[in-house]
Amino acid sequence: MNIPKTQLPRIVIIGAGFAGLALARSLRGINAQVVLIDRHNYHLFQPLLYQVATAGLEAGSIAYPVRKIMHERPNFYFRMARVNEIDTQNQCVLSDIGSLHYDYLVIASGTKTKFFGNRDMERYSVPMKTLKQALNIRSLVLENFEQAVVATQPQERDFLMTFVVVGGGPTGVELAGALADMREHVLHKDYPDLDFSRMHIHLIQSGDRLLNTMSKKSSAAAEKFLQQMGVQVHTNLRVNTYDGQVVTTSSGLVIPSATVLWTAGVTGALIDGLSAQTLEGSSNRVLVNAYMQSIAHERVFVIGDLALQRHSDYPDGHPQMAQPAIQMGKQLGKNLKRLLSGRQMEPFKYRDKGSMATIGRNRAVVDLPRKHFSGFFAWLVWMFVHLFSLVGFHNKAIVLLSWVYNYVNYDREGRLIVRPFKKRGFVSFTSDEI
Amino acid sequence: MNIPKTQLPRIVIIGAGFAGLALARSLRGINAQVVLIDRHNYHLFQPLLYQVATAGLEAGSIAYPVRKIMHERPNFYFRMARVNEIDTQNQCVLSDIGSLHYDYLVIASGTKTKFFGNRDMERYSVPMKTLKQALNIRSLVLENFEQAVVATQPQERDFLMTFVVVGGGPTGVELAGALADMREHVLHKDYPDLDFSRMHIHLIQSGDRLLNTMSKKSSAAAEKFLQQMGVQVHTNLRVNTYDGQVVTTSSGLVIPSATVLWTAGVTGALIDGLSAQTLEGSSNRVLVNAYMQSIAHERVFVIGDLALQRHSDYPDGHPQMAQPAIQMGKQLGKNLKRLLSGRQMEPFKYRDKGSMATIGRNRAVVDLPRKHFSGFFAWLVWMFVHLFSLVGFHNKAIVLLSWVYNYVNYDREGRLIVRPFKKRGFVSFTSDEI
Numbered sequence: 093m094n095i096p097k098t099q100l101p102r103i104v105i106i107g108a109g110f111a112g113l114a115l116a117r118s119l120r121g122i123n124a125q126v127v128l129i130d131r132h133n134y135h136l137f138q139p140l141l142y143q144v145a146t147a148g149l150e151a152g153s154i155a156y157p158v159r160k161i162m163h164e165r166p167n168f169y170f171r172m173a174r175v176n177e178i179d180t181q182n183q184c185v186l187s188d189i190g191s192l193h194y195d196y197l198v199i200a201s202g203t204k205t206k207f208f209g210n211r212d213m214e215r216y217s218v219p220m221k222t223l224k225q226a227l228n229i230r231s232l233v234l235e236n237f238e239q240a241v242v243a244t245q246p247q248e249r250d251f252l253m254t255f256v257v258v259g260g261g262p263t264g265v266e267l268a269g270a271l272a273d274m275r276e277h278v279l280h281k282d283y284p285d286l287d288f289s290r291m292h293i294h295l296i297q298s299g300d301r302l303l304n305t306m307s308k309k310s311s312a313a314a315e316k317f318l319q320q321m322g323v324q325v326h327t328n329l330r331v332n333t334y335d336g337q338v339v340t341t342s343s344g345l346v347i348p349s350a351t352v353l354w355t356a357g358v359t360g361a362l363i364d365g366l367s368a369q370t371l372e373g374s375s376n377r378v379l380v381n382a383y384m385q386s387i388a389h390e391r392v393f394v395i396g397d398l399a400l401q402r403h404s405d406y407p408d409g410h411p412q413m414a415q416p417a418i419q420m421g422k423q424l425g426k427n428l429k430r431l432l433s434g435r436q437m438e439p440f441k442y443r444d445k446g447s448m449a450t451i452g453r454n455r456a457v458v459d460l461p462r463k464h465f466s467g468f469f470a471w472l473v474w475m476f477v478h479l480f481s482l483v484g485f486h487n488k489a490i491v492l493l494s495w496v497y498n499y500v501n502y503d504r505e506g507r508l509i510v511r512p513f514k515k516r517g518f519v520s521f522t523s524d525e526i
Numbered sequence: 527m528n529i530p531k532t533q534l535p536r537i538v539i540i541g542a543g544f545a546g547l548a549l550a551r552s553l554r555g556i557n558a559q560v561v562l563i564d565r566h567n568y569h570l571f572q573p574l575l576y577q578v579a580t581a582g583l584e585a586g587s588i589a590y591p592v593r594k595i596m597h598e599r600p601n602f603y604f605r606m607a608r609v610n611e612i613d614t615q616n617q618c619v620l621s622d623i624g625s626l627h628y629d630y631l632v633i634a635s636g637t638k639t640k641f642f643g644n645r646d647m648e649r650y651s652v653p654m655k656t657l658k659q660a661l662n663i664r665s666l667v668l669e670n671f672e673q674a675v676v677a678t679q680p681q682e683r684d685f686l687m688t689f690v691v692v693g694g695g696p697t698g699v700e701l702a703g704a705l706a707d708m709r710e711h712v713l714h715k716d717y718p719d720l721d722f723s724r725m726h727i728h729l730i731q732s733g734d735r736l737l738n739t740m741s742k743k744s745s746a747a748a749e750k751f752l753q754q755m756g757v758q759v760h761t762n763l764r765v766n767t768y769d770g771q772v773v774t775t776s777s778g779l780v781i782p783s784a785t786v787l788w789t790a791g792v793t794g795a796l797i798d799g800l801s802a803q804t805l806e807g808s809s810n811r812v813l814v815n816a817y818m819q820s821i822a823h824e825r826v827f828v829i830g831d832l833a834l835q836r837h838s839d840y841p842d843g844h845p846q847m848a849q850p851a852i853q854m855g856k857q858l859g860k861n862l863k864r865l866l867s868g869r870q871m872e873p874f875k876y877r878d879k880g881s882m883a884t885i886g887r888n889r890a891v892v893d894l895p896r897k898h899f900s901g902f903f904a905w906l907v908w909m910f911v912h913l914f915s916l917v918g919f920h921n922k923a924i925v926l927l928s929w930v931y932n933y934v935n936y937d938r939e940g941r942l943i944v945r946p947f948k949k950r951g952f953v954s955f956t957s958d959e960i
Binding site: 094132133136150151153155156157159160162169171172189190223224227234238241242243244279281282283285298301366378484485486489490493494497503505506507508509510511 | 568586597625
């Protein structure tokens with residue numbers, strides 16, 4: 093990997109998501125060499141990915157070049173690489189650009205989409221975990237309408253104008269809401285020859301309520317908002333099959349649809365080489381102690397969505413969200429400094445600042461530790477929190493400008509099909525190439 | 527194409543570039559049905575494409591959704607389609623989404639990259655006429671540096687850090703200048719482990735001066751600016767071959783380089799079905815009379831870069847730039863209204879407002895009809911003219927914000943490799959799929 097050898101201990105961080113980035117930032121001034129590895133050269137602000145997918149924001153507004161964070165930090169290195177394996181015996185990371193010895197390894201590789209073994213779904217539905225996938229969704233949605241305009245059969249038009257979102261977590265709720273906003277404010281102006289009473293948005297949740305990691309009040313409010321916006325919400329429903337044409341479900345309901353957006357599950361983005369005893373089977377998360385240290389490998393730490401710390405308040409692990417990831421990264425930054433100077437590490441303690449989800453224009457739900465609210469004020473809070481959480485002044489300014497413009501004009505000017513992306517033969521949407 | 531039949535005459539416009547868009551806009555209120563066809567669903571502001579390629583602007587900031595221009599115009603239709611052929615006998619356009627009868631046809635399909643029959647160049651060099659190509663260049667440039675960082679051999683690093691721009695017109699000059707700006711202000715901060723005295727930018731021009739459609743003063747100023755910025759300018763030099771590894775030239779100069787950017791020529795983007803007698807052989811432009819009417823087909827008009835009108839002031843046709851295209855579109859809009867109301871059409875008269883090119887930070891050249899200037903003031907003029915020429919308030923605001931930010935911070939935050947694009951095997955860069 094062409095990293096110079098020094099007298100300093102070497103800390104290798106895998107992943108520049110919320111956890112890895114917070115850690116790298118908090119290591120400023122440490123007496124060590126720090127190597128950050130990610131397969132992308134940018135940090136992605138995932139909570140706004142659905143706005144890229146629905147033409148509200150440009151890809152560049154929610155991504156930040158990782159190398160910029162490294163500026164003027166003499167012993168910090170970034171490498172764009174895919175890590176294939178770790179060798180805990182020899183303290184070594186193996187990647188597509190070579191191997192690297194570590195003194196301390198931090199794994200912050202997060203999660204990836206989980207299809208529960210459903211191969212059809214993996215082939216024909218579209219997940220939304222990366223910028224490429226969000227841009228693919230944007231193209232796909234718009235291509236559907238361009239096709240619907242020239243379709244001569246009503247069934248074909250209905251097929252193209254029906255969208256199925258699988259998964260009732262924040263991502264699914266936000267995507268379904270944004271599609272409803274597009275129908276209400278943008279699409280009918282762009283396609284005056286189409287009948288938008290025939291555009292259908294289905295949101296399918298296997299559990300008995302949406303947003304099941306939030307309060308019941310938030311779940312109820314989100315469902316009410318979505319229904320007001322014309323989204324067909326289905327709870328206690330599972331999708332069985334999808335062949336690119338028709339979705340079949342556990343209740344017998346059958347939905348012909350050109351577009352199935354898959355937000356129903358994630359699983360740990362594991363890296364080969366961790367011993368099996370350190371894994372929690374069903375979630376593929378890595379078990380760590382109070383210091384985010386692997387229970388089997390003293391020099392390996394795990395933070396972010398991939399880490400599973402069985403804390404008394406969170407026996408099944410912390411929620412897989414930005415806040416715990418950021419707090420873990422900061423805490424580990426302090427602990428590594430303590431470790432290197434011979435002091436005792438401090439156990440990680442998550443401070444719950446609450447959670448929130450937006451549903452659409454003027455509508456959001458917010459759970460604070462002791463308080464719940466929803467509606468316009470919640471939506472304002474959601475916007476400010478997300479705006480100020482974005483990395484970099486430029487991104488903040490661009491996003492604010494776009495939001496104000498979109499809000500005032502009921503518009504989304506990102507509706508550009510830059511790379512057309514209609515399903516072709518056996519191209520899988522989850523392929524790394526697309 | 528699913529366009530309703532009406533009593534109104536039907537005007538079909540092929541191409542939503544500067545000419546086609548100006549025409550469509552100026553047809554507001556006409557007593558006709560208007561169908562605009564383009565293979566993209568957006569109008570592209572090509573003069574700023576090089577800034578997308580060099581990470582200064584996001585793709586969405588210089589593209590504008592065509593359908594938005596059609597809002598609230600009852601008899602206007604847009605179709606995203608690729609036109610394969612026109613049948614002047616039966617007055618019919620044949621496309622990948624069906625055929626369409628026209629009463630009047632306007633061809634505004636512009637130009638495409640010309641490789642002068644050099645197959646190697648077509649395969650291994652990268653042109654820059656579309657948004658996809660600009661984004662590919664951005665990825666490619668950044669991927670080179672990510673590879674250079676881990677390269678162990680000095681020759682390999684030099685190969686990756688050498689850029690060859692072929693073509694000394696405005697696009698080539700602006701690209702070479704922007705690469706030099708990136709080296710000066712951004713790249714050395716991102717890659718402190720690389721020696722940027724070893725990064726080379728070659729600009730190769732076959733003629734005896736750069737910007738040969740502008741004044742000799744502008745050519746000289748542009749060359750001086752580029753040399754100050756460390757670009758190696760070669761005039762009277764032709765590239766012979768490039769195999770993806772080494773550029774060979776007419777003087778015997780040999781340049782090993784991973785990246786050849788091709789801006790050396792364009793040719794008319796002709797559509798099958800125009801009779802051969804209407805074409806100008808070497809440029810593939812279509813001969814038109816004073817009303818931009820095809821000399822062979824009374825109901826076919828041609829505007830923009832594709833049109834060749836032998837005017838006494840411009841015996842070889844008007845310059846292939848935005849201004850003539852826009853003026854042709856506006857004039858044809860007036861003429862079609864006249865034609866439909868039985869009045870005489872007016873001949874097209876180009877009013878030269880001058881031309882300009884930017885070289886880099888604080889450096890541009892401007893030719894007005896009677897005046898030439900260069901340097902900081904020219905650069906300010908260049909910026910304001912381009913800013914106000916952008917379509918849409920949102921794009922203007924985003925571009926202004928990005929420019930101010932980039933200028934103040936000596937930065938370009940778009941340096942994101944969203945879709946990696948390293949040359950692989952026999953993938954051709956000019957393929958439509960990429």
